[in-house]
Amino acid sequence: MRNILLIFRRDYLGYVKAWGFWLSLAAVPMFMIIGAALAAFAAQSSPVRYFAVIEPGSVYAEAIEAEFREREIAEIERTSEIAEQLDLPVLSEVDVASVGEGGASPTDRKFVQVPPPADSIDGLRPYLLGQKLVSGPLGEKPLFAAFILTEDGGELEYWSDDVNVDQLRYLARNAMLDLARKDALSEAGLGEDFLERVDEAAFDVPARRIRTVEEQDTAGSEVTMADRAPMFVAGGLAYFLWLMVFSIIQYLLMGTIEERSNKIFDTLLTSVKLPELLAGKLLAVFAVTTTMMLSWGVFAFSGATIVSTQIPGVGNAIAPFIAALANPAIIVPGLISFILGYIMYGMIFMALGSLCDTIQEAQTLLSPMMILLMLPMFAIFIAFQDPGSPLIDIASWIPFFTPFLLILRMPHDPPLWEVLAQMGLMAGFALLILWLSTKVYRAGAVHGAGIGDMGGMLKRMIGVKGKAA
């Protein structure tokens, strides 16, 4: 054990003392902060643009204005719905009606309608080209766009110097569709709210979860986040394992290549047993990635804590996830799968690294490794979408996928015998991989086998033969 810890300590310190580690550690929070700041800046700094509508009356201008209001109301309702699902009271209490009554300031919009400074395209030309400014709620600005009803009244032309910003044109197009529907309904003798009433008359289809009578008496039948949280937690754990495995490739490959190219193996192998060496190295890489993920987790947790102090109800929203994490039926098989999956993939990468003398050689191995790793990722995706899929049932018996898929199956209460059998399968396969990888590692480290010497290496594995020293 002491030797394992010494190997672990050296490798761990070797990794964390490198600049690359600190850059990687800082990269995620830094990108999150920079990304959020850029998004906020982009939202705030996006210019408010003026537009005008030229028509004999104000039918089309009002239709466009109505479309703006409808969108704003729809946005608030959508946000409120999510807040209600998460039991966040904040936004659900917003008075939506105030928006409908014109309560939202037009200056909050990115497009503001202003009176047209001229009544023809020729008159508007200097304003649209930025040579002249128009007055509006935010002072004088160039005219960004103008809608002009054609003489025959058949089209509402959209004129602008910027053909890339199309949101306003699409919004107007929707406004025209609404207007056309209303006209059609009116001609048919139906009220403007006819379609809304039709929608409201439709039956709702609420989700109910079937439980035993006793459970239903206490928990009810309504589907809440508590019902969905286990799947999210299992999905998160499976993805975390995948991310962990994905991120250790470079560490295990490069670390082993360094030892092979620096000819350290003989010195090490006269001090520690090969399994101790492998265990120490695997633990070190596990600790490095855990350090990284924990640091990011602490960052995310701190952010969530700050948010929860600002927004009441966030604690309630997190509670179902914490409950799912504390559920032994999910977390015990999850942790076993996690550890065995990590050992399995870690040993494979380390064994392959021991066959490489240079980074160039290792790069030739990276492509097949990436393909090998993309397969579980696809399986995770399918399992998340349709956990009951027969494909997932079958795939979960393939040892390379089992660690990921067993985690994902746990929220769906698979038969106990299947869980135990798959755990046994994983353990057995992990031992097989451990044995094979140790053989490959010995062939690479002691006998000098390389990736271009796969045939000889296989011979060594079965016959323990090698190059002369």
Place this chain on the structure above:
Amino acid sequence: MPASPLIMTAVTKRFGQFTAVDNLSLDVPEGQIIGFLGPNGAGKSTSLRMGLGIMEPDSGSVELFGRAPNVQSLRRVGFLPEERGLYKKMTARDTISHFARLKGLSASDARARADELLEATELGEFSRSRISKLSKGMAQKVQILSTLAHRPDFLILDEPFSGLDPVNQQALENLIRAEHDRGATILFSTHVMEHAERLCDRIVMMARGRKVLDGTLKEAFASLGQGARISVEHGFDLAAALSPKGFEAIRTADVGHGETWRIELPPGREAQDALRAALEAGAPITGFAPEEARLRDVFVSLVGEADAAALEASLAEDGVA
């Protein structure tokens, strides 16, 4: 009676069709300095790696301090591999203390020992320098110190002089003597015979995976026919003069005003006997030199010209004349 540090019995190692070590038996008694000699590819490194348990022999047995090599017996061993290598990003001090800790020293003892060794070898000022920042010679010194840090009972040095300049070769010889004086048993491989001549109590010569000689230096030289060189004035037939006295003489070269003859000494006769016989025969002697036998000559006499050429090639690879 303590067990010999290393006993290899009838050890054979094959790599496919190639036999790297063939039926090697070797006993390294406590307290000796043993030279393991032979050209590159003779099987020296493979033998040492089997002795340390890095490689398993195909047949035969290995005992390190009385038992099969394991972590416990290996803790008493300091091994310097032929292919040197260290963690390039570690400092000299951390490197020495890391390997010392792997051999069982506590953290504080390992650090103190690293400091002591670095100071003693004038590397103190580089103690916190990364290995990648050190010169090749300095890095080699650090690796040698890593081998010695835990005060091993048995030092196995595989080509320790390889790559060192003459000054550092001399320093290493001194270090080996110091370790021997401390009580360590030392087995080192080399293809440079002069190091073995200066250092060893006993030598083991290898050629093509086989042991061709195992004995003291005296025994090694005894296996070689001794000779002497006598120069006489032109015209004197030394061969005819010495033949009745039991010496064979062969003219080898003209030198200035005379000729040089090589005298083959029969077993039990010395160079002085040949000189005395020549004087008694009235030879006009202008020069006399007893031939100084070298291990290289012993090797050549044992293995023949082909393996001798391999030895010369090994020396040429290392830039040793």
